Structures are given as C-alpha cells and as structure tokens.
Amino acid sequence: MTQADAMQLEEGSELLLDFHKLEKVAATREAVLPVAVQDAESGQVIMIAYANRQALDYTLEHGIAAFWSTSRDELWVKGATSGDTLQIVEVRVNCEQNSLLYHVKVLGHGACHTRGPDGDTRRTCFYRRIEDGQLVHITREVEGTGT
Amino acid sequence: MTQADAMQLEEGSELLLDFHKLEKVAATREAVLPVAVQDAESGQVIMIAYANRQALDYTLEHGIAAFWSTSRDELWVKGATSGDTLQIVEVRVNCEQNSLLYHVKVLGHGACHTRGPDGDTRRTCFYRRIEDGQLVHITREVEGTGT
Numbered sequence: 030m031t032q033a034d035a036m037q038l039e040e041g042s043e044l045l046l047d048f049h050k051l052e053k054v055a056a057t058r059e060a061v062l063p064v065a066v067q068d069a070e071s072g073q074v075i076m077i078a079y080a081n082r083q084a085l086d087y088t089l090e091h092g093i094a095a096f097w098s099t100s101r102d103e104l105w106v107k108g109a110t111s112g113d114t115l116q117i118v119e120v121r122v123n124c125e126q127n128s129l130l131y132h133v134k135v136l137g138h139g140a141c142h143t144r145g146p147d148g149d150t151r152r153t154c155f156y157r158r159i160e161d162g163q164l165v166h167i168t169r170e171v172e173g174t175g176t
Numbered sequence: 177m178t179q180a181d182a183m184q185l186e187e188g189s190e191l192l193l194d195f196h197k198l199e200k201v202a203a204t205r206e207a208v209l210p211v212a213v214q215d216a217e218s219g220q221v222i223m224i225a226y227a228n229r230q231a232l233d234y235t236l237e238h239g240i241a242a243f244w245s246t247s248r249d250e251l252w253v254k255g256a257t258s259g260d261t262l263q264i265v266e267v268r269v270n271c272e273q274n275s276l277l278y279h280v281k282v283l284g285h286g287a288c289h290t291r292g293p294d295g296d297t298r299r300t301c302f303y304r305r306i307e308d309g310q311l312v313h314i315t316r317e318v319e320g321t322g323t
Contacts, residue, residue: 044273047274048229050275051209054198054202060195061195072219074212074214074277077210122193126192126194151271156268159268167268
C-alpha cells in the first residue's frame, strides 16, 4: 500500500471497508481468534486484533497484551517496538469460547499506530464513526463509550 | 453439539477455546468483518460478532444491530426471535477499515443467548475470565469494565 492509500484509508472520510479481512486471516493458516481490547480505565474499546494459542499463552504468562500479526505472520507483542505496551488487567472469554476480551492498562501513549491532528498517538483505533455513508472523525471529548 | 457439550463449553471452568473459529467463518465464503459490540450505557463489551455488507447496511438503515450468522449463513437481526434487540447509538470503524465497533442500547434483557444462575439472560457474553488456566465466572458486581 502506498503512503497516499494509507492516508486515504486511515484519515479519509470515504468508507473503504475491507470485508475480505477474515478471508486473508484464514488464508495464513494460523488458527486465531478475534480479540477485543478494552481500556480498563476509560472503558474505551481501543482495537480488535487476533490471537493464536502462542499469543494467548504469552499474554497470560507475561501480563502484557500479545497478538498474532496476521500481516507479518508472527507473534506481535504490542509495544515491543513502539513502547505502547498494554498491561493485562484481565482476559475474558465469551460463552462459546471463540472470542476473547483483553482488559488492559495503556502504559504508553495509546494503542493505534496512527497519530491524531495534535501529532499524538491515538488512544483508540476507533476514531471515526459512520454517518450518512461517510466517515466522520470523533473529537476527543466524545471518544468515551459513545453516547 | 449435544446439550452436555454446550453446557460444558458455556458454563464450565475448562478452557476449550476454539481457535479454528475464523477458519470456519472464512470457509462460509461470506466476506465478513469482526464487530465488537459495546453497551453505550454501561461501557461493557457484550459480544463479538461478524458483519457482511448486507448486515452493516441493515444496521445503518434500521438503527438495529444486525450481523451475519456464521453458523446459519444468514442475516441475523439480533433480537428478532429473542426480543433482545440492540439499538444502534453509533457505528465506528477502525484505522485500517477492517473491523467495526457498534455502540448499542440494550432494549431487551441482555445480549447473550445463555442465562445466569438467576435464570436471567446474561447482559454480556464475556462472563468468565481466565485465571490459572481455568475459567472463573465473574460476579455481577464486577461485570463492568473490569478493574
């Protein structure tokens, strides 16, 4: 992806949803589950990622959120390079045992790999909402649980 | 799945994570994205489900949470049979436009298809946490955002 494509995808108002994400994830042949990651302090859902057995084991053993990178096909210990580590408060499992919820404490500046207009790492990857078929940036004031 | 298997999976303390969930989802050949669903009032993450284009369009048009049922391979308007409808407050999109976050108002009794010891529909599907390799039920008092 070019820089311009990434900019359009990440900062633009055009809805360009990649509905084929899970097909690509499955194509890696790595057995993973989706993980919702929630900031235990603010209540914000900050990202959705994927974990295989290895990532979950790492997470539980070290108390640090780890995932399986479905783009790099490797263990992804969040913050290992960026410093934006997520400390585990609790790992929850759903009724059917096919998804996970990490409650975390944000130790670095945020969770997202993008930066807001102020140049700071965004706290959450969910900084846009759909409105009339377009994406609208959410201002910091209402970034909470969404009402 | 037998009733006993479902009971063990849904109420038991044994960790029986189905890491092959996403492979099965991909095998349906339906292009879907993961959706985290958050109760906008309590801040609880109540479920993770999947949406295809049709489900997202339905959700945005009707203001009611709809998903793609990956087990029944059909549009799943949550609450259509159970009455546990989720009213949409906001639909958010992540940085890379490959996952969704529905902020909802719970109109029925809850979100989960299981019932707690009191016989009531559980508010959230994430009613157990992992502790020392086992699943531990979370009591109502601390079911919030998890600290």
